[in-house]
Amino acid sequence: GAVVSQHPSRVICKSGTSVKIECRSLDFQATTMFWYRQFPKQSLMLMATSNEGSKATYEQGVEKDKFLINHASLTLSTLTVTSAHPEDSSFYICSARDDGDTDTQYFGPGTRLTVL
């Protein structure tokens, strides 16, 4: 149980294009999901908290117009990196909080984004 998927696992795109990453909770409902960014050999940095049916809450320093988050259902949140640039290249990880066990976050396998 408590499986979270992410798609795609890897994406390479040209500078200026937009990339959408999906995060799905496969066997539980998740009113709240989180998006993190991780640079090589570093810890996870929380970007935003995504709540189903409402606007995401962004952490300080994260551009909300750059990183668009949509949480349209209890099992799906999407992160769109708009007009991507090489500095957006990173490992993006989502997590989901199980509505039936709200105290633990379960993580997806991550998406490696490379912007050329």
Next chain:
Amino acid sequence: AQKVTQAQTEISVVEKEDVTLDCVYETRDTTYYLFWYKQPPSGELVFLIRRNSFDEQNEISGRYSWNFQKSTSSFNFTITASQVVDSAVYFCALSPNSGGSNYKLTFGKGTLLTVNP
């Protein structure tokens, strides 16, 4: 403000050795959760344990054990008889035990454990 410190950046052991990963935390919350996650080279974070602040009992799960000491604000993780498959980055994390905070996690910087054959 919350803070998690994992002072050991990298640890290297030989298979079958026991190894302890240290975690020290700071929080002003009276109730909170502590976690350990494992991140193998594939990148996915694997949940290992969640401990509520009011439960100071140590826990053992197979070769893994956790020592929670509130008096020293530590939540250390020991792997007994380590195996090559234990090689990964291990993260300690902390969250408030309060729904209003959305249970946001604060992570330590991680400890890279390498188990050599």
